[in-house]
Each structure stands twice: as structure tokens, then as C-alpha cells.
Amino acid sequence: MTTRSTADRTIGGPPRPAPIGMSGFSGGSIATEFAAELAPAYAPELNIVGVAAGGMPVDMAATIDYVDGSSEWALVLPYVMQGAARGFDLDLSPYLSDYGRDVMDRIADHCVSDGPRFPGLRLSQLLRPEYQDYRTIPGFARILTENHMGTGTPTAPLLFGAGNADGIGDGVIVAAGERELADEFCRRGVSVRYHEYPGANHLIAGALFVPAAQAFLMDRFAGAPLDNSCR
Template sequence: MRTIAFGSGAWPRLGRALVTAALLFTGGISAAPAAAQPASPPPAADPFYTYDQPLTTTAAGAILRSRPAPFAFADLSTPINSTQVLYRTTTQQNTPTSTVATVLSPLIPGPTRLLSYHTAYDALGSQCNPSYTLTGHADNRGAIAEQAVIAGYLAAGYTVVVPDYEGPDLEWTIGRQSGYAALDGIRAAEQILGLPASTPVAMTGYSGGSVPSEWAAELAPHYAPELALIGAAAGGLPVHLAHNLPYVSGSTDWAGVIPAVVVAYRRAYGIETPAFLSERGAQLVDAVETLCIGQFAAKYPGLTDAEMVRPPYNSLLDVPGAAAAVNDNIMGTAGTPTVPLLLAVGRSDPIGDGVMVTRDIEGLARQYCDRGVPVTYAQYDRRDHAVAFAAFQAQAAQFLADRFSGAPPTTNCVSVGPGNSLAPVPVPAG
């Protein structure tokens, strides 16, 4: 197993340059006040997001409508050319749907390097959508930090597309649907920009943003084979939620994700939650169903999985529909990527980074290595989930620059251990 430590002088040069560019970009690109930006309603109240015409004969990735939109921080406007596109994509159940992506063009002309950047918006409410927060409505440190990273890529000359990959119903952590939305967002970006299919494309995302990044890499060979993908970087991945559940159960900082995942699975799979939720579980599900992750992750310290259910259940994984849905979202089960991968995770305790299970990511890397995928596995020891974000962004910036420059793919598969088994959990009898 290869461990990569980021300390004094160890960050890749391009990663440092990207962070510096982001700071320069956000600190000095324009003196225009935020008040100059027109007010805009949140997506739930904005008819742009709603498409009520049949989509069964519409091609995946087709643009349904588009409009210009500001790329702005709370107190800073920018001259970046930004376009929102509503486009056709596909649900977890393989039915047509639509979602929105933000297409951002750099100020520096040059050969197009198209990057699909996936923010960790981890949302149950549409006010958290990146298409909304990127217009100047980011109101938490995580969203602002990711927007600064996006600004850094723009300052470095990348063209960036940022999809609302959770879809119109905010189905958080749902794998194939997130991957489809990412790939169709790339298709829509190429259409709106008039780019040829030969345009090199890469993907990146951390934490919640790792979900579309990893799943899209799996799905691309058969869902979007025409895209000229050259690599994908994913950090802090929820590889197998059946392993994350006992890890965060009782946690101080992350137990609030338990009722939030119940909301997402109810939306995506139609699970009848009254059949198994306890009275408290039902109250918590109702309380979080329109929130962003910063509002619920640490709100219920000490909450356990067992508290969410009523007898005869002792865990959400005792519920047949929930266990089957978890199995449907195990990474590595939808296909084999054909592009180089960076898979990264922190490790701050014997299990993981506080929310992600380190050996799950190592196990996924091992699976892909065994299938012949060129994988770089990075483990950031003594870094929890939040701290590992910076280490990942620095390494991802260099990884992506190497892919776009045509450098031969690297791999450390020879030193990647077996990791955890990623086998499905048993589904109880109904």
C-alpha cells in the first residue's frame, strides 16, 4: 500500500499554482460589488428548472433550454462567461429526466481542456444546487472553497462544466444516476460550446463529488463511448454505504447523514419508510428533507442506526428494500473504466477519515488494478475527511494536468493492498 503524505514542500507544484490562482482570482479579478448581480429565485421557485414535455425520444445530453448566468461570489462579481443548460439525462431506473449544468469558459484563450467538476453539494434541497450557489449564493465554507477551486481551474485555462448531478429530486449518493448526469452534462457542454467529440475531457470530485466522478468512469464505455475521456480523479469516496453506516453510527460529526440517506433512498427507490422507521427516525427524516449537508451532518451527535428503526428491526440494513438499494450503489459494479484513475482518501483513525472507510477505497483500487485499469491510489495518513480535501485537490490538479498534457499514465497498483471485500450485504427476506 502506498501512502502519500502532504507536508512541507510535498504538494505538487501545479496544485500549489492552482490554489494560488484561486486566491488571486477570488481576491482581485473585479471590483464590481455583489449588489450589481440580479436577484434570482432558488431552483424550487425557478421555472427554468422544470421541463414538462415528453423526453422518451430526446437523446441523452440534449439541451432543452439555456440561459446566461453570473459566476459570482457573495461579495464579488466576475467577468467569466457562464451559461446554464437544462439537459436530458437518465435516472437510476433508466428513465429519462432532466437536470441543469453550469458551463464556464476561461478568460485565457487556447486549446480546450474540458473538465467536469463535481462539487460535494450533498443536498436534499435545491437551494444547495451548484447551478444556484455558483451565481453568488454559496453560503457555507465548503461551497465557497469548491468555487474557489473551480476559479483556479478557470484561471489556469480550463473550460469547466459543473452538473447538478443529484437530479431534480435531489437523490443524494445515488450512483448510476449521478454518473449519467455527469456524462450527459459533458455532452451538453460540448453542444453549447460547439466542441467536437474529440475534445479531451476529464472529471474530478471529492466526497459527494466523487460519486459522479467514479460512477461516470464506470459507465462511460457503454453509456457515452463517443466522449474523449482521458482520466478521472475521485477523493473521499463512499464506496459501500453498508460499511459507512456502522462507522458513522453514534458519531459526533457525521451521524446526521443517516436520516439524510434515508430521504435520498426513499426518493430514488420508493421505499415505504413508515413500515420501519421509529418515531424518532420519522421525525429526523422530516427534519432534514430540504437541507444541505452542513445543516444536518453534525446536528444529531450520537445518533445511532438502531435509533432510526422500530422492532423487529435493529438496523436499516435489516430492511429488505434498504439493503437491496445499498447493494445497488456499490462502486465498481456497473462497469470497468478505460481511463487512468486517481482514487484517494484520508485516514485519521483505524477505520477511515471519520466518514469514509479507507480500506473500501483501497479495495476498489485493487479491483480496478486487477482489471487492468491504471490506478493511482493515494492515502493521506493523519488527515480526516475535511483536511484531506486540500491534499486531494493538489494531487488531482497535477494528475489532471498530466492527463491533458499526454503524459503516460502512472500507476502504483503493485503496492495497493487487498482492502475490504466489497461484496453485497445479505438482503433479508421480505
């Protein structure tokens, strides 16, 4: 005989799916946001009551262009290229300059947090002369398209958070991308609360987002009404 806890069933009725909340910031926001988009078709049986995502690279090309050549965050460029190439089974070697191959070899077994750093790096330094526009590299267009957020529509209430330290973004993420995605989901009928943190860089935005995400999800678990930004 199978038994269920009262948290998993209704009295005299069918089993009730346990409520699920999802949260992620920066790299974690990628998995969180795409999971929210895919869930209605991929796992409609899940009872997702709220999704909190912040520091989101909504448009990967915009993120790359924003950090390119920066003193602090250009270091992510080779790691992003390496990860995308591995994930999409793309051989980068035909497109890399000698310097680019050296950089890729140096980071091959590292994460951003513990690997070599390249302040001021430009993506063009990693590529051969005929591939200075990375968008022309076969395979990269597909990667950029499939990693653009907003192709699917979540059904759960959303919390988005973005830092804005320089009028563009938090040094890594372009704030307008998150604002526009929030507006687009609102137009599709999704409940969205959007927070922007003026003066906050990526790390500070993350520190501000975590307690906001926790409060948001606790309210969703409690069934509290949502004061969203769509109006």
C-alpha cells in the first residue's frame, strides 16, 4: 500500500503536486529562466509557484559586446566561448588565432573563479583575422539564437532583478535586456515583478537579489497575492 503525506494530497481528492520554487542569479539564472520557459510543455505536471532570476544574460551577444575589452569582466569571454563550444559540440580550433589557442589551452580545465584572468581582453584577439566578427562563425549564430531568452513563455509568477552601475548594466549584464524581457512576458500575460538596483555592479546586485528572491518565493509558497510590475 502506498501512503502520501498531507502535503501531497487533498482530503478525499487526487494527489496534489508539491509546490516548487526556482531561483538563480548570473550563471544560475540561465538554467532557472530556461527551465521556467520550458516547463509548460516539458513538465506541465509540476506545480511551479514562483521563479526568481537575476543578473540574466538575456541576449548573449549583447553581454559579449558589453564586457569586450573591459578591465574587470572581459575575463569571462574565453570561458563563455569554451563552455558554449562544448555544449553545442563546436570545434573552435579553425577560428582561433595563435593567441586564442593558447588562451583556450590555459583555461581548458578551469572555471572562471579559479582560472587565469585576462583583463582588457578583446574577443577579436582570440580569433583569426577572417573571423573578427564572431557572429559569422558557423555554429555561433545557432548558439546565440538558442540561448536568447524569451522564445518560450513561463506560466509561473516571475521575479527579475538587475543591477545598473553605469547606465547600461552591472558590468556584465545589460539591464535593458532584463527590462525588455519583463515587459514582453507581461504582454503575454505572465505576472512579473522587476527590480532594478541603481549603482549596483554584478556582485552587489547578487547580494541584493538573494533576500528579495527568498521573500518572493516564501510569499508564493504561502499563496500571498502578487504585487507585480506589469501594470
